[in-house]
Amino acid sequence: MGTARVLGAALIALGLAAGPAAADSSPSPSASQDGRGPTRAGTSFRTATEIEQGQRATATASTGDYLYWSFPADAGQRPTVRATVKLPGRHAAQTWQLDVYDGLRRRQACQYGAQTRTAAPGASSVELACVLRTVRAWSEPWADDPLPGTYYVRLTAVGLPAADRGLPVGAGVRADSADAGGAAAVDGSLAAPLVPGVAAKSVQDEGGSPDPAVLSSLEPADGWTSGWWSDRWVWTAAGGLLAALAGIGGYALTRGAGRPGRVPPGA
Template sequence: MRTTAQRAALLAAGLPLLIAASPSPSPSPSPSPSVSSGPSVAGTAKPVTDAGTSFLTAIALGSGQSADVAASTGDYLYWAFGAAEGQTTTVDVTVTLPPSADRHGPQSWSVELFDGLRRRQSCTSGPQDATAETAAGTLALRCSLRQIRSWAEPWSGDPLPGTYYVRLTAGQVPQNDLGLAARVQLRLTSKGGAGNAQPEDGELRAPLVPPVNAGSPAAAAAPAATATAAPSDRAVAPVEEETHWYSAPFQGRNTRWFWTLGGGILAALAGVLGYCLTRHPRHPRRAPGGPGAAL
Protein backbone atom coordinates (compact mmCIF):
# COMPACT_ATOMS: atom_id res chain seq x y z
CA MET A 1 0.00 0.00 0.00
CA ARG A 2 1.46 3.32 -1.06
CA THR A 3 1.95 5.95 1.47
CA THR A 4 0.82 9.49 1.11
CA ALA A 5 4.36 10.67 0.46
CA GLN A 6 4.76 8.26 -2.45
CA ARG A 7 1.48 9.40 -4.06
CA ALA A 8 2.58 13.03 -3.83
CA ALA A 9 5.91 12.21 -5.48
CA LEU A 10 4.24 10.39 -8.35
CA LEU A 11 1.79 13.27 -8.90
CA ALA A 12 4.59 15.81 -9.01
CA ALA A 13 6.50 13.74 -11.53
CA GLY A 14 3.53 13.18 -13.88
CA LEU A 15 2.06 16.69 -13.90
CA PRO A 16 4.56 18.14 -16.47
CA LEU A 17 3.87 15.20 -18.78
CA LEU A 18 0.10 15.78 -18.62
CA ILE A 19 0.52 19.47 -19.41
CA ALA A 20 2.75 18.74 -22.38
CA ALA A 21 0.39 16.07 -23.73
CA SER A 22 -2.77 18.14 -23.42
CA PRO A 23 -3.88 19.66 -26.80
CA SER A 24 -3.25 23.38 -27.04
CA PRO A 25 -6.25 25.51 -27.92
CA SER A 26 -6.33 26.38 -31.58
CA PRO A 27 -6.06 30.09 -32.35
CA SER A 28 -9.32 31.70 -33.32
CA PRO A 29 -9.48 32.26 -37.06
CA SER A 30 -9.25 35.88 -38.12
CA PRO A 31 -12.45 37.17 -39.67
CA SER A 32 -12.18 37.07 -43.41
CA PRO A 33 -13.32 40.13 -45.27
CA SER A 34 -16.84 39.61 -46.46
CA VAL A 35 -17.56 40.11 -50.09
CA SER A 36 -20.68 42.16 -50.67
CA SER A 37 -22.91 40.76 -53.31
CA GLY A 38 -25.47 43.54 -53.11
CA PRO A 39 -25.85 46.47 -55.48
CA SER A 40 -23.00 48.93 -55.70
CA VAL A 41 -23.25 52.24 -53.92
CA ALA A 42 -24.17 55.28 -55.98
CA GLY A 43 -21.07 56.89 -57.36
CA THR A 44 -19.06 53.61 -57.38
CA ALA A 45 -21.00 51.79 -60.13
CA LYS A 46 -19.10 50.18 -62.92
CA PRO A 47 -18.35 52.66 -65.70
CA VAL A 48 -20.27 52.33 -68.94
CA THR A 49 -18.10 51.39 -71.90
CA ASP A 50 -20.53 52.17 -74.69
CA ALA A 51 -22.40 55.14 -76.13
CA GLY A 52 -25.37 55.55 -78.44
CA THR A 53 -25.32 57.14 -81.87
CA SER A 54 -28.78 58.80 -81.70
CA PHE A 55 -31.47 59.80 -79.22
CA LEU A 56 -33.16 56.42 -79.62
CA THR A 57 -29.99 54.42 -78.89
CA ALA A 58 -28.65 56.58 -76.04
CA ILE A 59 -27.03 54.61 -73.21
CA ALA A 60 -28.65 55.18 -69.80
CA LEU A 61 -26.48 56.48 -66.95
CA GLY A 62 -27.27 56.67 -63.24
CA SER A 63 -26.56 59.52 -60.87
CA GLY A 64 -22.85 59.60 -60.14
CA GLN A 65 -22.09 56.98 -62.78
CA SER A 66 -19.30 57.50 -65.27
CA ALA A 67 -18.62 56.38 -68.81
CA ASP A 68 -15.29 55.41 -70.37
CA VAL A 69 -15.76 54.96 -74.10
CA ALA A 70 -13.36 54.38 -76.95
CA ALA A 71 -14.66 56.43 -79.86
CA SER A 72 -13.66 57.77 -83.24
CA THR A 73 -13.18 61.42 -84.01
CA GLY A 74 -16.30 62.77 -85.71
CA ASP A 75 -18.79 60.34 -84.15
CA TYR A 76 -21.94 61.53 -82.38
CA LEU A 77 -22.11 60.09 -78.85
CA TYR A 78 -25.36 60.01 -76.84
CA TRP A 79 -26.13 59.19 -73.21
CA ALA A 80 -29.37 59.49 -71.24
CA PHE A 81 -30.02 60.13 -67.55
CA GLY A 82 -33.00 60.87 -65.33
CA ALA A 83 -33.44 64.10 -63.35
CA ALA A 84 -35.94 64.66 -60.54
CA GLU A 85 -37.53 67.78 -59.15
CA GLY A 86 -35.10 70.14 -57.40
CA GLN A 87 -31.94 68.49 -58.75
CA THR A 88 -29.06 70.21 -60.52
CA THR A 89 -26.98 67.92 -62.73
CA THR A 90 -23.45 68.63 -63.95
CA VAL A 91 -21.82 66.76 -66.84
CA ASP A 92 -18.01 66.62 -66.89
CA VAL A 93 -16.33 65.33 -70.05
CA THR A 94 -12.64 64.65 -70.62
CA VAL A 95 -11.60 63.80 -74.18
CA THR A 96 -8.24 62.12 -74.74
CA LEU A 97 -7.30 63.27 -78.21
CA PRO A 98 -5.37 61.22 -80.78
CA PRO A 99 -1.58 61.60 -80.76
CA SER A 100 -0.48 65.00 -81.93
CA ALA A 101 1.70 63.41 -84.61
CA ASP A 102 -1.41 62.02 -86.30
CA ARG A 103 -3.46 65.22 -86.19
CA HIS A 104 -3.41 67.92 -88.84
CA GLY A 105 -4.86 70.87 -86.93
CA PRO A 106 -6.91 71.99 -83.93
CA GLN A 107 -10.11 70.20 -82.95
CA SER A 108 -13.31 71.70 -81.50
CA TRP A 109 -15.57 69.56 -79.31
CA SER A 110 -18.96 70.42 -77.84
CA VAL A 111 -21.26 68.89 -75.19
CA GLU A 112 -25.00 69.59 -75.27
CA LEU A 113 -27.99 68.70 -73.09
CA PHE A 114 -31.50 68.01 -74.39
CA ASP A 115 -34.75 67.30 -72.57
CA GLY A 116 -37.26 64.57 -73.41
CA LEU A 117 -38.81 66.75 -76.14
CA ARG A 118 -35.40 67.13 -77.85
CA ARG A 119 -35.21 70.78 -76.79
CA ARG A 120 -31.69 72.04 -76.24
CA GLN A 121 -31.16 73.21 -72.65
CA SER A 122 -28.80 76.03 -71.78
CA CYS A 123 -25.80 75.49 -69.51
CA THR A 124 -25.36 77.64 -66.42
CA SER A 125 -21.62 77.05 -65.97
CA GLY A 126 -18.63 75.37 -67.52
CA PRO A 127 -16.95 75.45 -70.93
CA GLN A 128 -19.59 73.86 -73.14
CA ASP A 129 -17.44 74.32 -76.26
CA ALA A 130 -13.66 74.08 -76.32
CA THR A 131 -10.90 73.93 -78.92
CA ALA A 132 -7.71 71.91 -78.53
CA GLU A 133 -4.57 72.88 -80.34
CA THR A 134 -2.52 70.37 -82.27
CA ALA A 135 -0.07 69.85 -79.40
CA ALA A 136 -2.76 69.37 -76.72
CA GLY A 137 -3.38 65.86 -75.44
CA THR A 138 -6.72 66.25 -73.59
CA LEU A 139 -9.76 68.48 -73.71
CA ALA A 140 -12.12 69.23 -70.77
CA LEU A 141 -15.78 70.16 -71.15
CA ARG A 142 -18.51 70.86 -68.61
CA CYS A 143 -22.22 71.68 -68.68
CA SER A 144 -24.39 72.33 -65.61
CA LEU A 145 -28.11 71.95 -66.18
CA ARG A 146 -30.51 74.42 -64.61
CA GLN A 147 -32.45 73.31 -61.56
CA ILE A 148 -35.29 70.96 -62.42
CA ARG A 149 -38.67 72.61 -61.82
CA SER A 150 -41.98 70.99 -61.04
CA TRP A 151 -43.93 73.40 -63.25
CA ALA A 152 -43.26 75.79 -66.12
CA GLU A 153 -45.08 78.22 -68.36
CA PRO A 154 -46.07 76.92 -71.82
CA TRP A 155 -43.89 79.49 -73.55
CA SER A 156 -40.78 78.82 -71.47
CA GLY A 157 -38.13 76.16 -71.93
CA ASP A 158 -37.63 75.45 -68.23
CA PRO A 159 -36.28 71.96 -67.45
CA LEU A 160 -38.93 69.60 -66.06
CA PRO A 161 -38.54 66.19 -64.39
CA GLY A 162 -37.86 63.37 -66.80
CA THR A 163 -35.20 62.00 -69.11
CA TYR A 164 -32.36 64.15 -70.43
CA TYR A 165 -29.82 63.43 -73.14
CA VAL A 166 -26.12 64.24 -73.40
CA ARG A 167 -24.65 64.67 -76.87
CA LEU A 168 -20.92 64.92 -77.46
CA THR A 169 -19.75 65.98 -80.90
CA ALA A 170 -16.58 67.06 -82.62
CA GLY A 171 -17.52 70.24 -84.42
CA GLN A 172 -14.57 71.57 -86.39
CA VAL A 173 -12.07 68.84 -87.24
CA PRO A 174 -9.73 68.64 -90.21
CA GLN A 175 -10.91 66.23 -92.86
CA ASN A 176 -7.84 64.05 -92.49
CA ASP A 177 -8.44 63.67 -88.72
CA LEU A 178 -11.90 62.13 -89.03
CA GLY A 179 -11.88 58.53 -87.81
CA LEU A 180 -8.84 58.83 -85.54
CA ALA A 181 -9.11 56.94 -82.25
CA ALA A 182 -10.09 59.01 -79.22
CA ARG A 183 -11.17 58.22 -75.67
CA VAL A 184 -14.05 59.90 -73.85
CA GLN A 185 -14.56 59.92 -70.08
CA LEU A 186 -17.90 61.30 -68.87
CA ARG A 187 -19.24 61.68 -65.33
CA LEU A 188 -22.64 62.80 -64.00
CA THR A 189 -22.96 64.63 -60.69
CA SER A 190 -26.36 65.53 -59.22
CA LYS A 191 -27.09 67.58 -56.14
CA GLY A 192 -30.23 68.85 -54.48
CA GLY A 193 -33.64 67.28 -54.20
CA ALA A 194 -37.33 67.94 -53.78
CA GLY A 195 -36.65 70.15 -50.73
CA ASN A 196 -34.76 72.64 -52.89
CA ALA A 197 -37.44 72.94 -55.58
CA GLN A 198 -39.59 76.00 -56.00
CA PRO A 199 -43.19 75.69 -54.74
CA GLU A 200 -46.11 75.25 -57.08
CA ASP A 201 -47.34 78.82 -56.68
CA GLY A 202 -44.02 80.22 -57.87
CA GLU A 203 -43.07 82.17 -54.74
CA LEU A 204 -39.40 82.81 -54.11
CA ARG A 205 -37.65 80.95 -51.32
CA ALA A 206 -35.60 84.09 -50.59
CA PRO A 207 -35.75 87.67 -51.88
CA LEU A 208 -33.68 88.41 -54.94
CA VAL A 209 -32.50 91.71 -53.42
CA PRO A 210 -31.86 91.70 -49.66
CA PRO A 211 -33.44 94.51 -47.61
CA VAL A 212 -31.29 97.59 -47.10
CA ASN A 213 -32.98 98.96 -43.95
CA ALA A 214 -35.19 101.41 -45.77
CA GLY A 215 -35.74 104.68 -43.91
CA SER A 216 -32.54 104.61 -41.87
CA PRO A 217 -30.44 107.81 -41.99
CA ALA A 218 -27.35 107.84 -44.13
CA ALA A 219 -24.12 106.93 -42.33
CA ALA A 220 -22.10 109.76 -43.86
CA ALA A 221 -24.51 112.62 -43.06
CA ALA A 222 -23.04 116.07 -42.50
CA PRO A 223 -22.68 117.20 -38.85
CA ALA A 224 -24.62 120.39 -39.46
CA ALA A 225 -27.50 118.57 -41.03
CA THR A 226 -27.52 116.05 -38.18
CA ALA A 227 -27.72 118.80 -35.56
CA THR A 228 -30.74 120.45 -37.14
CA ALA A 229 -32.55 117.26 -38.11
CA ALA A 230 -35.59 116.14 -36.15
CA PRO A 231 -35.21 113.21 -33.76
CA SER A 232 -35.50 109.90 -35.56
CA ASP A 233 -37.94 108.51 -33.01
CA ARG A 234 -40.64 111.01 -34.01
CA ALA A 235 -42.85 110.26 -36.94
CA VAL A 236 -43.24 112.92 -39.58
CA ALA A 237 -46.75 114.40 -39.57
CA PRO A 238 -48.67 113.73 -42.79
CA VAL A 239 -49.24 116.70 -45.04
CA GLU A 240 -52.90 117.70 -45.07
CA GLU A 241 -54.51 117.93 -48.46
CA GLU A 242 -55.59 121.42 -49.50
CA THR A 243 -59.37 121.82 -49.72
CA HIS A 244 -61.58 124.31 -51.58
CA TRP A 245 -65.27 125.28 -51.54
CA TYR A 246 -65.98 122.90 -54.40
CA SER A 247 -64.06 119.94 -52.94
CA ALA A 248 -66.82 118.60 -50.66
CA PRO A 249 -69.51 118.02 -53.36
CA PHE A 250 -67.06 116.10 -55.52
CA GLN A 251 -65.86 113.75 -52.77
CA GLY A 252 -67.24 110.61 -51.25
CA ARG A 253 -70.52 109.10 -52.41
CA ASN A 254 -71.76 112.33 -54.04
CA THR A 255 -69.08 112.16 -56.71
CA ARG A 256 -70.98 109.68 -58.90
CA TRP A 257 -74.22 111.71 -58.89
CA PHE A 258 -72.54 114.99 -59.71
CA TRP A 259 -70.59 113.50 -62.58
CA THR A 260 -73.71 111.80 -63.92
CA LEU A 261 -75.80 115.00 -63.74
CA GLY A 262 -73.06 117.10 -65.26
CA GLY A 263 -72.52 114.62 -68.07
CA GLY A 264 -76.29 114.60 -68.86
CA ILE A 265 -76.45 118.40 -69.03
CA LEU A 266 -73.42 118.57 -71.29
CA ALA A 267 -74.91 115.91 -73.59
CA ALA A 268 -78.21 117.83 -73.85
CA LEU A 269 -76.44 121.08 -74.67
CA ALA A 270 -74.33 119.35 -77.26
CA GLY A 271 -77.48 117.90 -78.89
CA VAL A 272 -79.23 121.29 -79.04
CA LEU A 273 -76.14 122.97 -80.42
CA GLY A 274 -75.75 120.33 -83.08
CA TYR A 275 -79.39 120.63 -84.11
CA CYS A 276 -79.10 124.41 -84.46
CA LEU A 277 -75.98 124.15 -86.58
CA THR A 278 -77.33 121.53 -88.94
CA ARG A 279 -81.00 122.73 -89.33
CA HIS A 280 -81.76 124.50 -92.63
CA PRO A 281 -84.48 127.25 -92.67
CA ARG A 282 -87.66 126.38 -94.52
CA HIS A 283 -89.07 128.99 -96.98
CA PRO A 284 -92.67 128.80 -98.43
CA ARG A 285 -92.87 128.10 -102.09
CA ARG A 286 -94.01 130.99 -104.26
CA ALA A 287 -96.27 130.60 -107.22
CA PRO A 288 -94.70 130.98 -110.61
CA GLY A 289 -94.72 134.63 -111.70
CA GLY A 290 -95.13 136.04 -108.24
CA PRO A 291 -98.15 137.78 -106.71
CA GLY A 292 -98.24 140.53 -109.38
CA ALA A 293 -98.37 138.19 -112.32
CA ALA A 294 -100.98 138.90 -115.01
CA LEU A 295 -104.06 136.71 -115.15
Protein backbone atom coordinates (compact mmCIF):
# COMPACT_ATOMS: atom_id res chain seq x y z
CA MET A 1 0.00 0.00 0.00
CA GLY A 2 2.82 2.39 0.86
CA THR A 3 4.45 1.90 -2.54
CA ALA A 4 1.14 2.38 -4.41
CA ARG A 5 0.52 5.58 -2.45
CA VAL A 6 3.96 6.91 -3.42
CA LEU A 7 3.45 6.10 -7.10
CA GLY A 8 0.01 7.71 -7.07
CA ALA A 9 1.42 10.91 -5.61
CA ALA A 10 4.14 10.93 -8.28
CA LEU A 11 1.59 10.63 -11.09
CA ILE A 12 -0.49 13.46 -9.64
CA ALA A 13 2.59 15.69 -9.38
CA LEU A 14 3.52 14.92 -12.99
CA GLY A 15 0.02 15.80 -14.15
CA LEU A 16 0.07 19.12 -12.30
CA ALA A 17 3.42 19.98 -13.87
CA ALA A 18 2.28 19.08 -17.37
CA GLY A 19 -0.81 21.30 -17.13
CA PRO A 20 0.94 24.70 -17.38
CA ALA A 21 3.30 23.39 -20.05
CA ALA A 22 0.41 22.26 -22.23
CA ALA A 23 -1.25 25.63 -21.81
CA ASP A 24 1.91 27.47 -22.86
CA SER A 25 2.07 25.56 -26.15
CA SER A 26 -1.24 27.01 -27.40
CA PRO A 27 -1.25 30.02 -29.74
CA SER A 28 -1.35 33.48 -28.21
CA PRO A 29 -4.88 34.86 -27.77
CA SER A 30 -6.16 37.42 -30.22
CA ALA A 31 -5.80 41.04 -29.30
CA SER A 32 -9.50 41.63 -29.93
CA GLN A 33 -12.53 39.40 -30.31
CA ASP A 34 -13.17 40.25 -33.95
CA GLY A 35 -9.48 40.55 -34.86
CA ARG A 36 -10.05 43.75 -36.86
CA GLY A 37 -7.17 46.18 -37.04
CA PRO A 38 -6.05 49.36 -38.83
CA THR A 39 -7.18 50.09 -42.39
CA ARG A 40 -3.97 51.68 -43.60
CA ALA A 41 -0.29 50.91 -44.01
CA GLY A 42 2.86 52.94 -43.62
CA THR A 43 5.25 53.70 -46.44
CA SER A 44 8.54 53.30 -44.52
CA PHE A 45 9.97 51.88 -41.32
CA ARG A 46 9.40 55.18 -39.53
CA THR A 47 5.72 55.34 -40.51
CA ALA A 48 4.89 51.64 -40.16
CA THR A 49 1.33 51.18 -38.91
CA GLU A 50 1.21 49.38 -35.56
CA ILE A 51 -0.90 46.25 -35.18
CA GLU A 52 -1.31 43.84 -32.31
CA GLN A 53 -0.90 40.12 -32.70
CA GLY A 54 -4.21 38.58 -33.70
CA GLN A 55 -5.40 41.70 -35.53
CA ARG A 56 -5.94 41.76 -39.27
CA ALA A 57 -4.78 45.00 -40.83
CA THR A 58 -5.96 46.04 -44.29
CA ALA A 59 -4.95 48.75 -46.71
CA THR A 60 -5.62 49.97 -50.24
CA ALA A 61 -2.60 50.82 -52.34
CA SER A 62 -1.13 50.73 -55.82
CA THR A 63 1.22 48.20 -57.32
CA GLY A 64 4.75 49.44 -56.82
CA ASP A 65 4.06 50.85 -53.34
CA TYR A 66 5.94 49.63 -50.26
CA LEU A 67 3.54 48.78 -47.42
CA TYR A 68 4.79 48.63 -43.81
CA TRP A 69 3.25 47.37 -40.56
CA SER A 70 4.82 46.63 -37.16
CA PHE A 71 3.90 44.33 -34.27
CA PRO A 72 5.48 43.28 -30.94
CA ALA A 73 6.95 39.81 -30.34
CA ASP A 74 8.34 38.53 -27.05
CA ALA A 75 10.83 35.85 -26.03
CA GLY A 76 9.61 32.30 -26.56
CA GLN A 77 7.17 33.24 -29.32
CA ARG A 78 7.36 31.95 -32.88
CA PRO A 79 5.64 34.62 -35.02
CA THR A 80 3.78 33.76 -38.20
CA VAL A 81 2.95 36.57 -40.63
CA ARG A 82 0.37 36.04 -43.36
CA ALA A 83 -0.51 38.44 -46.16
CA THR A 84 -3.19 38.43 -48.84
CA VAL A 85 -3.13 40.73 -51.87
CA LYS A 86 -6.31 41.23 -53.92
CA LEU A 87 -5.36 42.03 -57.49
CA PRO A 88 -7.24 43.97 -60.19
CA GLY A 89 -9.17 42.16 -62.90
CA ARG A 90 -6.59 42.61 -65.64
CA HIS A 91 -2.89 42.39 -65.01
CA ALA A 92 0.22 40.60 -66.19
CA ALA A 93 2.12 38.10 -64.05
CA GLN A 94 3.07 39.78 -60.77
CA THR A 95 5.57 38.69 -58.11
CA TRP A 96 4.83 39.76 -54.54
CA GLN A 97 7.22 39.52 -51.63
CA LEU A 98 6.75 39.55 -47.85
CA ASP A 99 9.75 40.55 -45.71
CA VAL A 100 10.01 40.69 -41.91
CA TYR A 101 12.60 42.78 -40.04
CA ASP A 102 13.44 42.92 -36.34
CA GLY A 103 13.81 46.01 -34.14
CA LEU A 104 17.32 46.60 -35.49
CA ARG A 105 15.91 46.46 -39.03
CA ARG A 106 17.72 43.24 -39.77
CA ARG A 107 15.87 41.08 -42.27
CA GLN A 108 14.85 37.83 -40.61
CA ALA A 109 14.83 34.56 -42.53
CA CYS A 110 11.61 32.56 -42.78
CA GLN A 111 11.74 28.97 -41.57
CA TYR A 112 8.58 28.03 -43.42
CA GLY A 113 6.04 29.57 -45.74
CA ALA A 114 5.90 31.07 -49.22
CA GLN A 115 7.64 34.40 -48.76
CA THR A 116 7.59 35.18 -52.49
CA ARG A 117 4.86 34.18 -54.92
CA THR A 118 4.02 34.97 -58.52
CA ALA A 119 0.39 35.55 -59.45
CA ALA A 120 -0.59 34.34 -62.91
CA PRO A 121 -2.06 36.86 -65.36
CA GLY A 122 -5.65 37.60 -64.39
CA ALA A 123 -5.41 35.93 -60.94
CA SER A 124 -7.70 37.51 -58.36
CA SER A 125 -5.37 37.26 -55.36
CA VAL A 126 -2.06 35.97 -54.04
CA GLU A 127 -1.27 34.72 -50.53
CA LEU A 128 2.08 34.78 -48.75
CA ALA A 129 3.30 33.54 -45.36
CA CYS A 130 6.45 33.69 -43.25
CA VAL A 131 7.09 31.63 -40.11
CA LEU A 132 10.01 33.14 -38.21
CA ARG A 133 12.42 31.41 -35.90
CA THR A 134 11.60 31.42 -32.20
CA VAL A 135 12.34 34.77 -30.55
CA ARG A 136 15.22 34.38 -28.09
CA ALA A 137 15.54 36.24 -24.80
CA TRP A 138 19.25 36.85 -25.38
CA SER A 139 21.84 36.38 -28.10
CA GLU A 140 25.47 37.09 -28.94
CA PRO A 141 26.04 40.55 -30.44
CA TRP A 142 27.31 39.05 -33.70
CA ALA A 143 24.37 36.66 -34.13
CA ASP A 144 21.29 37.33 -36.24
CA ASP A 145 18.83 35.68 -33.86
CA PRO A 146 15.32 37.14 -33.46
CA LEU A 147 15.13 39.14 -30.21
CA PRO A 148 12.20 40.61 -28.22
CA GLY A 149 10.87 43.88 -29.56
CA THR A 150 9.17 45.44 -32.55
CA TYR A 151 8.99 43.53 -35.82
CA TYR A 152 8.35 45.17 -39.17
CA VAL A 153 6.39 43.67 -42.06
CA ARG A 154 7.06 44.92 -45.58
CA LEU A 155 4.84 43.91 -48.50
CA THR A 156 5.56 44.91 -52.10
CA ALA A 157 5.55 43.74 -55.69
CA VAL A 158 8.92 43.14 -57.32
CA GLY A 159 9.90 43.18 -60.99
CA LEU A 160 6.64 44.78 -62.12
CA PRO A 161 6.09 45.36 -65.82
CA ALA A 162 5.61 49.03 -66.67
CA ALA A 163 1.97 48.51 -67.71
CA ASP A 164 1.04 47.21 -64.24
CA ARG A 165 2.52 50.04 -62.19
CA GLY A 166 -0.09 52.04 -60.32
CA LEU A 167 -2.91 49.49 -60.55
CA PRO A 168 -5.14 49.46 -57.45
CA VAL A 169 -4.73 46.56 -55.04
CA GLY A 170 -6.01 45.62 -51.60
CA ALA A 171 -3.71 44.12 -48.95
CA GLY A 172 -4.40 42.32 -45.70
CA VAL A 173 -1.81 41.32 -43.07
CA ARG A 174 -2.07 39.37 -39.82
CA ALA A 175 0.59 38.31 -37.29
CA ASP A 176 0.12 35.48 -34.80
CA SER A 177 2.46 33.58 -32.49
CA ALA A 178 2.75 30.13 -30.95
CA ASP A 179 4.57 29.72 -27.63
CA ALA A 180 7.64 27.50 -27.98
CA GLY A 181 7.82 26.86 -24.21
CA GLY A 182 10.87 26.00 -22.16
CA ALA A 183 12.62 24.25 -25.05
CA ALA A 184 13.51 27.71 -26.40
CA ALA A 185 14.58 29.22 -23.07
CA VAL A 186 18.12 30.55 -22.69
CA ASP A 187 20.15 31.72 -19.71
CA GLY A 188 20.12 35.46 -20.24
CA SER A 189 17.91 38.41 -21.11
CA LEU A 190 18.09 41.81 -22.76
CA ALA A 191 18.18 44.94 -20.65
CA ALA A 192 15.25 46.25 -22.73
CA PRO A 193 13.29 45.04 -25.77
CA LEU A 194 14.31 46.37 -29.19
CA VAL A 195 11.59 48.91 -29.93
CA PRO A 196 13.18 51.69 -32.00
CA GLY A 197 10.21 52.03 -34.37
CA VAL A 198 8.39 55.36 -34.50
CA ALA A 199 4.61 55.19 -34.18
CA ALA A 200 2.58 56.40 -37.13
CA LYS A 201 -0.27 57.56 -34.89
CA SER A 202 1.44 60.68 -33.47
CA VAL A 203 -1.30 63.11 -32.46
CA GLN A 204 -1.43 66.86 -32.68
CA ASP A 205 -1.41 69.15 -29.70
CA GLU A 206 -3.99 71.87 -29.01
CA GLY A 207 -2.14 74.35 -31.19
CA GLY A 208 -2.40 72.09 -34.22
CA SER A 209 1.31 71.30 -34.50
CA PRO A 210 2.36 67.63 -34.46
CA ASP A 211 3.79 66.20 -31.27
CA PRO A 212 7.35 64.89 -31.31
CA ALA A 213 7.70 61.36 -32.61
CA VAL A 214 7.45 58.68 -29.94
CA LEU A 215 8.78 55.16 -29.68
CA SER A 216 6.54 52.27 -30.61
CA SER A 217 3.79 52.05 -28.01
CA LEU A 218 2.65 48.46 -28.52
CA GLU A 219 3.79 45.60 -26.31
CA PRO A 220 2.57 42.04 -25.60
CA ALA A 221 -0.65 41.72 -23.60
CA ASP A 222 1.23 40.46 -20.52
CA GLY A 223 4.14 42.89 -20.91
CA TRP A 224 7.73 42.14 -21.85
CA THR A 225 8.96 39.05 -20.03
CA SER A 226 12.49 38.98 -21.54
CA GLY A 227 12.67 35.26 -20.86
CA TRP A 228 12.71 35.32 -17.05
CA TRP A 229 10.01 32.63 -16.85
CA SER A 230 9.35 29.45 -18.84
CA ASP A 231 7.82 26.05 -18.25
CA ARG A 232 11.38 24.76 -17.86
CA TRP A 233 11.11 25.88 -14.21
CA VAL A 234 7.99 23.72 -13.80
CA TRP A 235 9.62 20.64 -15.27
CA THR A 236 12.75 21.18 -13.14
CA ALA A 237 10.66 21.34 -9.97
CA ALA A 238 8.63 18.31 -11.06
CA GLY A 239 11.81 16.35 -11.78
CA GLY A 240 13.17 17.14 -8.31
CA LEU A 241 9.89 16.08 -6.70
CA LEU A 242 9.76 12.82 -8.65
CA ALA A 243 13.36 12.06 -7.72
CA ALA A 244 12.53 12.56 -4.03
CA LEU A 245 9.43 10.35 -4.28
CA ALA A 246 11.43 7.68 -6.12
CA GLY A 247 14.01 7.71 -3.32
CA ILE A 248 11.30 7.31 -0.69
CA GLY A 249 9.67 4.50 -2.68
CA GLY A 250 12.98 2.70 -3.18
CA TYR A 251 13.76 2.92 0.52
CA ALA A 252 10.32 1.52 1.36
CA LEU A 253 10.83 -1.42 -1.01
CA THR A 254 14.35 -2.32 0.10
CA ARG A 255 13.89 -1.80 3.84
CA GLY A 256 12.19 -5.19 4.10
CA ALA A 257 9.29 -4.42 6.42
CA GLY A 258 8.55 -7.35 8.73
CA ARG A 259 11.93 -9.03 8.13
CA PRO A 260 13.13 -10.89 11.28
CA GLY A 261 16.11 -9.34 13.02
CA ARG A 262 19.55 -10.92 12.99
CA VAL A 263 20.27 -13.54 15.65
CA PRO A 264 23.31 -12.56 17.74
CA PRO A 265 26.26 -14.99 17.43
CA GLY A 266 26.42 -17.67 20.12
CA ALA A 267 22.71 -17.38 20.98
